[in-house]
Amino acid sequence: MAGTVNESAGTRPGYGQLLRTRGAWTFLLPGFLARQPFAMLTIGILLLVQNTTGSYTTAGAVSATAGVAMALFAPQGGKLADRFGQAAVLLPGVVVHAAAISLLITLALSHAPLWALFAAAVPAGASTPQIGPMVRARWASKLTGSPLMATSAAFESVTDEFTFVIGPVLATALCTGVHPSAGLVAEAVLTVVGGLLFATQRRTQPLPSRAAGGSLQEKGASALSVTGVRVLAVMFLGIGSVFGGMQMSMTAFTKAMGEPGLNGLLYGCFAAGNMIAGIVVGTVAWRSAPQRRLLIAYPLLTLATTPLWAAHSAPLLGGLGLLVGMCIAPALITGFTLVEKLVPAETRTEAFTWLTGSVGLGQAAGSLAAGKLVDKFSAHAGFLVPLCGTALALLVLLALRRSLTPPDASSHVAARGVGHREPVAVD
Numbered sequence: 001m002a003g004t005v006n007e008s009a010g011t012r013p014g015y016g017q018l019l020r021t022r023g024a025w026t027f028l029l030p031g032f033l034a035r036q037p038f039a040m041l042t043i044g045i046l047l048l049v050q051n052t053t054g055s056y057t058t059a060g061a062v063s064a065t066a067g068v069a070m071a072l073f074a075p076q077g078g079k080l081a082d083r084f085g086q087a088a089v090l091l092p093g094v095v096v097h098a099a100a101i102s103l104l105i106t107l108a109l110s111h112a113p114l115w116a117l118f119a120a121a122v123p124a125g126a127s128t129p130q131i132g133p134m135v136r137a138r139w140a141s142k143l144t145g146s147p148l149m150a151t152s153a154a155f156e157s158v159t160d161e162f163t164f165v166i167g168p169v170l171a172t173a174l175c176t177g178v179h180p181s182a183g184l185v186a187e188a189v190l191t192v193v194g195g196l197l198f199a200t201q202r203r204t205q206p207l208p209s210r211a212a213g214g215s216l217q218e219k220g221a222s223a224l225s226v227t228g229v230r231v232l233a234v235m236f237l238g239i240g241s242v243f244g245g246m247q248m249s250m251t252a253f254t255k256a257m258g259e260p261g262l263n264g265l266l267y268g269c270f271a272a273g274n275m276i277a278g279i280v281v282g283t284v285a286w287r288s289a290p291q292r293r294l295l296i297a298y299p300l301l302t303l304a305t306t307p308l309w310a311a312h313s314a315p316l317l318g319g320l321g322l323l324v325g326m327c328i329a330p331a332l333i334t335g336f337t338l339v340e341k342l343v344p345a346e347t348r349t350e351a352f353t354w355l356t357g358s359v360g361l362g363q364a365a366g367s368l369a370a371g372k373l374v375d376k377f378s379a380h381a382g383f384l385v386p387l388c389g390t391a392l393a394l395l396v397l398l399a400l401r402r403s404l405t406p407p408d409a410s411s412h413v414a415a416r417g418v419g420h421r422e423p424v425a426v427d
Contacts, residue, residue, distance in 0.1 A: 015282070018151045027138055027201045032159065034194025035131040037097075037187040038356075039167025041124070042067050042363055043247050043267075044175065044183035045104070049117065050251070051180040052108045060248055060371025062117045066125030067244070067364025071357035073126035075224070078133055078353030082346060085208040086134050087199040094195035097127035101188040105181045125360075129195045132160055133352030134205075140340065140348055141206035153340065154282025157333040164271040168247065172264035206349070223351035227403040228342040232335050233358040234396045235298060239328060240362020241389025242305060246270055246321065247363075248370035249308075249382030253317065256379050262314055269318040273325020274332075281330050290337045291404040297330035298397055302390040308383035324386070341406035362389060 018024070042063045050059035081089045100123035107116050139152040171183035223229050247267060254263040286293065304320075304327040311317040335355060343351040366389055370382035 015151065015155055018148050018155055021142060021148065023142070023204050027135060027198060027204045030194055030197035030201065031131050031135040032163075032194075033190060034129060034198045035135070035159070035163050036167045036170070036194070037191045038128060038130075038132065038360075039164045040171040040183060040187040040190075041070070041128060042244070042360075042367060043168045043251075044171045044187050045121065045124075046247065046251065046367060047172065047175040048105065048108050048180045048184060051175070052111060053114075055375065056248065056252055056371040057368075057375045058114065058371075060368040062114075062121050064244075064364035064368035065118050065121040066128075067360045067367070069122045069125030070128045071125075071361030071364070074128070074130045074133075074353040074357035074360070075222075075350050077130055078350035079222070079347075081130075081134060081137075082206075082349045083208055085202075086137075086205045086349075087202055088208075090129055090134075090195050090199040093127050093129055094192050094199075096123060097129065097195075098188045098192050100124040100127055101184055101191075105184055109181060128360075129191060129198075130349075130353045130356060131195070131198060132156065132163075133349050133356055134198070135159075136336070136352050137206050137349040138204050142204070149340075151282070153336055154278070154333055157329065157336060158275060158278040158282055160278075160332070162275050164243070164274060168271065169264040169268045172267065173261075176260050176263070223339075223343045223347040224354055226342050226351075227400070228405075229339060229351055229354060231397060231400045231403050232339055232342075233354050235294075235331070235335060235393050236355045236358035237362035237365075238298075238390040238393025239301075239331060240359040240364075241366035241369075241393075242301070242324065242328060242362075242386040243359065244363035244366025244368075245370045245382060245385030245389065246308075246324070248367045248374065249379055249385070250317070250321075252370075252374040252379035252382060254314070257314065259314070266314060266318050266321060270321035270325045273322040273327075274329045275325075277326040277329035278333060281333050289405075290334045290341075291401065294331065294334045294338065294397070294404065295401060297327070297334055298390070298394055301327040301331050302387070302394050303327075305383075305386040305390055308386060309380050311383070312380075338404055338406070342404075365389075 045066055046059045046063040049062045050056055053059065077089050077093065100120060104117065104120040104124050107120050136153070136156050139156065140149065143149045143152055170186065174182035174186055224233070250266050251260075251263050254260050254266065301324070304324045308317075308320055308324070311320055336352070339351050339355060340348070366385045370385045373381040373384065
């Protein structure tokens, strides 16, 4: 989440200063542990179900069910966390999640009917803790009005990318090297341990809106009522289709090569691109408005996905995956920058969960679509999903780009008069 903190100086407070914020490490460390399952869930389900059924379509459908449930229920959890507090949502949530994952593993290994797998996937996805949005909300609560706010946003996006390096690689290694269910077992353990540790850090959680005495109208308002948030949600759906399409297609690609163990390495290259670009983007003191940067970053992402389907070797696919990953980070970081400016503080956690939930939904849909293409055609056909997903989202982004101008930026535009429609940077 890069933005201009001090345009005259052209500088921004660095990561070191951010990490010296009082109390930060008390929620950062357990938060890092607890957010790993978000990146492990869908690929863990995919690998387990594909192993037990032999069908990529079935595996993609069950994985997609969990992803859809996560996307639909996450914003409601975010709204509850905003109103009642994060611990009140996390404590029962991690217990339900561990039970649902245990049930799903048992059903898959016992070759239960397909409907039973779908039924178990729903609570497994719905109860996935949304730690990333909760950490962002804690930063926002501690740093409101501080120039460190933009730095914290970039730091969180880098942490998310790092999660997508570690999580899928760990899940794949466990599923292929230990047992098909080992990835999900690790996911459940991390959820319980990390989630409970994070929930105990009550001193750093934002004050619940109910305790703050906000109006009923504020409490009932949804972040999704803001047009710009809906546009960003569509954009994040496209990004999710890249994650889902890449996971499914790389799994099929490496299995067809007879080297399933390469899957984690190739996906790691893709995720490493996200992380590297995220670190770089987070260190830049941007002078352009985030909505302008988004209109550059997202077309570049769509362009980068174009040659994926033509890759016929692991090194080439790894290189292209690295490039795609490097194009994802700027779009993600800028999107999270914008949502902070578009919604009030009372709906911040919910707004973040709409975006992360959209990534999960897009990931589920991308996995399902890629699975069907792989089963019907080849592993290469599955790589068309990232291209189609980002291209469709790009059309929406271009058509509704004016809705991404934050209210304060709109006032700057109005002050400049007719004919000056370009918003100034207000970070």
